[in-house]
Amino acid sequence: MVYSFDLNSKIILISGGYGYLGTAIVESLLFHNAIVYILGRSESKFEALLSSVGCDNKEKLFFEECDISSTDSIKKAYDRIFYREGKIDVLINNAFYSMGQSPEQMTDEEWKVGIDGTLSSVFRCIREITPYFKEKKNGKIINVSSMYGMVSPDFDVYIEFPEFLNPPHYGAAKAGVIQLSKYYASYLGEYGVNVNSVTPGPFPSRNVQKNTKFIDSLKRKTLLNKIGKPEDLAGIFVFLASDTSNYVTGQNMIIDGGWTTK
Numbered sequence: 001m002v003y004s005f006d007l008n009s010k011i012i013l014i015s016g017g018y019g020y021l022g023t024a025i026v027e028s029l030l031f032h033n034a035i036v037y038i039l040g041r042s043e044s045k046f047e048a049l050l051s052s053v054g055c056d057n058k059e060k061l062f063f064e065e066c067d068i069s070s071t072d073s074i075k076k077a078y079d080r081i082f083y084r085e086g087k088i089d090v091l092i093n094n095a096f097y098s099m100g101q102s103p104e105q106m107t108d109e110e111w112k113v114g115i116d117g118t119l120s121s122v123f124r125c126i127r128e129i130t131p132y133f134k135e136k137k138n139g140k141i142i143n144v145s146s147m148y149g150m151v152s153p154d155f156d157v158y159i160e161f162p163e164f165l166n167p168p169h170y171g172a173a174k175a176g177v178i179q180l181s182k183y184y185a186s187y188l189g190e191y192g193v194n195v196n197s198v199t200p201g202p203f204p205s206r207n208v209q210k211n212t213k214f215i216d217s218l219k220r221k222t223l224l225n226k227i228g229k230p231e232d233l234a235g236i237f238v239f240l241a242s243d244t245s246n247y248v249t250g251q252n253m254i255i256d257g258g259w260t261t262k
Contacts, residue, residue, distance in 0.1 A: 003243040007034035011085045012241055013078075015039040015068055015125065016095030016144075018049040020205045024230030025094065025237045030057040032238050037081055039066035040095070068095055068121040074128045082132060090140045090241045091129045093122045093177075101167040111169050118173035119180070126184055126195075133193045141188075141195040142240050143181045147256045149174030150199060154221060161214045174199075178252050185250035194249040196240055201256020203228040223258025 012029055016022045017038035029036050030053065038046055038061070046063040053061065066077035082088055097117035100110025122143055133139030148171035158165045178197050185195035202218040204227055209215055219225050236253050239245050254260060 003246065005032055005238055005242045005244055007032040007238065007242055010034045010089040010241065011037070011081070011087055012090040012092065013037045013039055013064075013081065013088060013129075014092040014094055015066065017092075018042070018045045019094070021200065021203055021230050021233055022094050023049055023052075024234045025092070026061065027053055027055055028231070028234035028238050029241065030060055031055045032242070033057065033060075034090075034241065035060045035062075035085070037062045037064045039064050039068070039077055041065065041067055068125060069097070069117065071124050071128065074124055078128055078132065087136065088129065088132050088139070090142065091125065092142045092144070092237060092241075093125050094144045096121065096173075098167065098170060100169070101165060103165075103168050106168065114167065114169035115173050115176075118170060119176040122177055123180060126180070130184075130188065133188065134191045137192045139188075139193045140241060140245075141181075141184065141193065142237060143177050143195070143197045145177040145181075145197045145199040145252065146171065146174040147199055147201045147254070147260050149176075149178050150252075150254070151260050157214075157217045157221065161211065161217075164208060164211075164214060181252070182250050189249060194240075194245065196245075196249060197252045198233075198236055198240070199252055199254045199256065199260075200233055201228060201254070201259040203230065203233060221259050221262065222256070223261065226257060228255065228257060 012034045017026045026036055043063055064077045067073040099113040100106045148166050153166045181195050181197040218227050233255050236255055
């Protein structure tokens with residue numbers, strides 16, 4: 001048997017699907033024939049994405065209202081999609097929310113919100129999808145981490161650009177996402193469920209890219225001397241969602257231009 005990257009008939013759920021990186025992931029999944037549900041709070045952002053999708057499969061793209069801070073909202077979103085489609089094949093946990101930035105002035109509340117929005121929200125989404133995948137004895141979970149879940153920031157990069165400084169709770173939570181992925185890969189393996197994480201490196205937003213001096217500092221930290229483009233990241237999600245990755249689980253796939261190897 002030859003496995004394919006074709007995602008035809010796969011029902012894929014993705015949170016944060018209308019963001020900077022999420023848009024490229026969604027477009028790539030659609031290009032490979034998946035049926036994609038964006039879990040989110042803003043239908044207007046979804047409509048803007050829908051009008052800009054550059055492939056022929058936009059009729060396979062749907063919005064499902066879901067607030068990842070709420071267990072009840074997550075449950076209801078999964079229930080509605082399962083009722084409509086009769087199955088769920090893949091869950092991509094890409095969204096996060098946070099508050100605060102300063103390593104010294106961060107409040108307890110800001111720390112709590114950042115950990116909840118970056119790590120606890122992923123736990124909630126995994127926990128609530130688990131019964132569906134256990135019953136089906138199949139399914140794939142892909143969690144998005146960060147290079148700062150693996151290495152600490154090089155603070156020299158941020159000396160002149162404090163507004164871009166990575167906050168302390170972000171990396172701590174993203175490290176937790178990697179471990180959470182391994183935990184559930186172990187826990188769900190006997191049910192035929194694959195759980196992996198994807199760790200992006202420097203993929204600054206279009207707004208951040210306006211600061212060319214800061215971008216040059218990021219480039220020098222990589223082996224390829226360039227920042228990542230959203231389309232550079234999208235392919236790993238197609239791989240992990242497809243049957244070609246059926247024997248891949250418990251892994252952290254690093255897409256960082258070589259940043260973490262230095």
